[in-house]
Amino acid sequence: MFNRLLLAAMACFLFSTSVLAAELTGTLKKIKDTNTIALGHRDSSVPFSYYNDKNEVIGYSQDLMMKVVAAVKKDLKLPNLKVTLTAVTSQNRIPLVQNGTVDIACGSATNNLERQKQVAFSDTIFVIGTRLLTKKDSGIKDFADLAGKNVVTTAGTTSERLLRKLNEDKKMGMNIISAKDHGESFLTLETGRAVAFMMDDALLAGQRANAKHPKDWVIVGKPMSNEAYGCMMRKDDPQFKALVDKTFAKVMKSGEAAKIYKKWFMSPVPPKGMNLDFPMSDDMKAAFKHPNDKAFP
Amino acid sequence: MNYHWNWDIFLAETPSGSTTYLGWLLSGLEVTIAVSLSAWIIALIVGLFMGVFRTVPNRWLSGIATVYVEVFRNTPLLVQLFIWYFVMPELLPVSIGNAFKSINPFLQQFIAAMLCLALFTGARVCEQVRSGINSLSVGQRYAGLALGFTLPQTYRYAILPMAIRIILPPLTSEFLNIFKNSAVASTIGLLELAAQGRQLVDYTAQAYESFIAVTVLFMAINVVVMVLMHKIEARARVPGNAGGG
Numbered sequence: 001m002f003n004r005l006l007l008a009a010m011a012c013f014l015f016s017t018s019v020l021a022a023e024l025t026g027t028l029k030k031i032k033d034t035n036t037i038a039l040g041h042r043d044s045s046v047p048f049s050y051y052n053d054k055n056e057v058i059g060y061s062q063d064l065m066m067k068v069v070a071a072v073k074k075d076l077k078l079p080n081l082k083v084t085l086t087a088v089t090s091q092n093r094i095p096l097v098q099n100g101t102v103d104i105a106c107g108s109a110t111n112n113l114e115r116q117k118q119v120a121f122s123d124t125i126f127v128i129g130t131r132l133l134t135k136k137d138s139g140i141k142d143f144a145d146l147a148g149k150n151v152v153t154t155a156g157t158t159s160e161r162l163l164r165k166l167n168e169d170k171k172m173g174m175n176i177i178s179a180k181d182h183g184e185s186f187l188t189l190e191t192g193r194a195v196a197f198m199m200d201d202a203l204l205a206g207q208r209a210n211a212k213h214p215k216d217w218v219i220v221g222k223p224m225s226n227e228a229y230g231c232m233m234r235k236d237d238p239q240f241k242a243l244v245d246k247t248f249a250k251v252m253k254s255g256e257a258a259k260i261y262k263k264w265f266m267s268p269v270p271p272k273g274m275n276l277d278f279p280m281s282d283d284m285k286a287a288f289k290h291p292n293d294k295a296f297p
Numbered sequence: 298m299n300y301h302w303n304w305d306i307f308l309a310e311t312p313s314g315s316t317t318y319l320g321w322l323l324s325g326l327e328v329t330i331a332v333s334l335s336a337w338i339i340a341l342i343v344g345l346f347m348g349v350f351r352t353v354p355n356r357w358l359s360g361i362a363t364v365y366v367e368v369f370r371n372t373p374l375l376v377q378l379f380i381w382y383f384v385m386p387e388l389l390p391v392s393i394g395n396a397f398k399s400i401n402p403f404l405q406q407f408i409a410a411m412l413c414l415a416l417f418t419g420a421r422v423c424e425q426v427r428s429g430i431n432s433l434s435v436g437q438r439y440a441g442l443a444l445g446f447t448l449p450q451t452y453r454y455a456i457l458p459m460a461i462r463i464i465l466p467p468l469t470s471e472f473l474n475i476f477k478n479s480a481v482a483s484t485i486g487l488l489e490l491a492a493q494g495r496q497l498v499d500y501t502a503q504a505y506e507s508f509i510a511v512t513v514l515f516m517a518i519n520v521v522v523m524v525l526m527h528k529i530e531a532r533a534r535v536p537g538n539a540g541g542g
Contacts (some may be wrong), residue, residue, distance in 0.1 A: 091495055095504050098472035114502045117301050150402055155486065164313050177402045178486045178496075185406055187383065193405075235299055239504050 014196070024076075026237035027103050032076050039065055040096060040105030040232075044209065046206035048126070048229075048262040051109040053271055057085055060264040064125055064248065065106040065231065071247040090156050094118050097232045102246065106231040108203065110158055111295045121230035123246045123252075123291040127283040128200035129223025130159045133208060135188075138195055142221045152177040152194035154185045159198045164223050166212040182207055196202060200227065202265070202278060209274035220273055226283055226296050245291065252288040306418025306503045307510065318497050322507075325493030326514055332407060334478045336414035337472060343419035351450055361469060362423065369420035375481055377417055382409040382485045402486070410482035410489075418475050425467050429460035462533050469526040473519050490514055 024032055031037050041057045042049040049059040086102050093105050097119050104201055111121040134140045145168065154160045155178040167174045178187040179192055186207040189197040197204065201219055203277045208217045251257045265278040307319040350362035369377070386394040397405065433456060441451030481493035494511035498504045
């Protein structure tokens with residue numbers, strides 16, 4: 001009797017340690033060993049990931065990333081998990097994820113095939129269309145109206161690529177200005193150097209909310225492409241990716257993600273308390289219904 | 298670290314067709330050289346005059362030169378560039394500002410970057426010219442004046458030929474700096490070498506290959522500059538003199 005109990009207890013002990021020790025690999029092992037998770041965020045991707053006036057990181061993507069932190073705490077039983085925040089840019093986020101400076105980066109990163117060679121993407125957290133921001137009275141209604149004009153876009157974005165391709169394919173004679181970040185692109189538009197600003201529609205809404213006179217600006221044009229945003233993680237780390245995807249699937253299906261969406265896109269947001277007034281698109285509803293990590297073509 | 302290396306990326310065609318990624322880097326190299334060389338020529342002229350002004354016994358001229366140096370040497374280069382590119386056209390009369398903003402964006406960026414680099418480097422050249430002049434014995438100036446030269450003639454025939462020889466080595470580092478500083482122009486959208494390198498990262502996600510290539514190209518420029526300046530130093534040397542021998 002006693003022996004059998006001992007045996008059972010030993011089996012129990014062996015089994016439970018093997019679950020914890022043998023199964024943890026990659027990022028989750030690193031988090032468990034160091035009791036720290038390193039998050040990457042953006043500094044001016046309104047309303048996805050940016051600073052508020054108290055220098056705290058806030059935004060739609062940040063809220064979702066904090067859901068992942070909560071899940072890690074629970075699954076690894078690390079109630080005192082330390083969280084470090086590192087600001088990343090669109091240029092350095094891939095190397096910083098790869099070299100382990102950050103474990104996961106949620107901002108406004110498009111999931112595409114080139115990037116998939118370097119990093120893994122979580123399930124899609126947002127779907128955007130690339131459109132144009134222009135002055136209400138500029139007379140520009142669609143991409144065809146841009147022929148021969150100065151157009152600004154942010155360097156390093158898919159919009160830049162599409163705009164250059166459109167210019168060459170259709171011989172439109174546009175002068176394309178590549179600004180350093182979205183704020184500078186909008187400044188270029190606002191000072192009259194360009195007649196339109198091409199970018200992801202949600203980011204255009206964010207820039208408009210920050211403008212001196214938001215009512216002067218309109219978002220126009222048929223989307224030239226649709227893109228899926230995802231969080232970046234290290235490649236070949238199925239355990240961590242499974243945890244992240246499971247977390248996202250849960251909040252998307254429970255309606256929690258829709259609430260977070262409402263908070264950032266349909267209600268007043270910092271810094272100016274403007275409402276982006278950006279209703280959820282059908283593509284996004286589909287992504288929430290069937291969570292997946294596919295890049296849009 | 299699981300990085301996916303791919304050196305063939307330079308020979309791959311860009312999405313817009315007509316050239317390879319290496320072609321992008323080389324066109325960036327051309328812009329870097331063009332903007333840096335034109336800025337360097339302006340900087341030398343401005344720096345030479347301002348440096349002379351700082352040493353002449355005329356309160357107005359030396360005052361102007363001092364203000365110039367303090368303003369341009371004590372503010373960050375990036376801030377100066379943003380002022381040239383974003384603020385200047387708004388400060389000019391509306392018609393001139395709008396005229397500038399409606400010319401080809403590449404030209405706007407090029408002119409702003411060239412002026413910014415030229416005046417920033419000019420302030421540094423100015424200080425070197427001044428220190429070169431001050432390092433000469435004051436007797437040279439007196440000797441020139443005693444021989445009946447006017448002050449400009451004394452500078453032209455006695456002081457500057459020696460002073461410039463002395464400051465050739467520090468001028469070499471300014472010349473090298475202007476190429477490296479030109480990378481700030483990428484922040485206003487000028488597609489120079491650093492900007493093309495960054496664009497390559499954005500398009501291909503091959504960060505290490507493109508940054509290594511950009512580094513190698515910048516180093517190549519600087520090796521050429523160093524060899525050239527060594528040749529000039531050797532030719533200009535006056536045997537038995539400070540800075541020369």
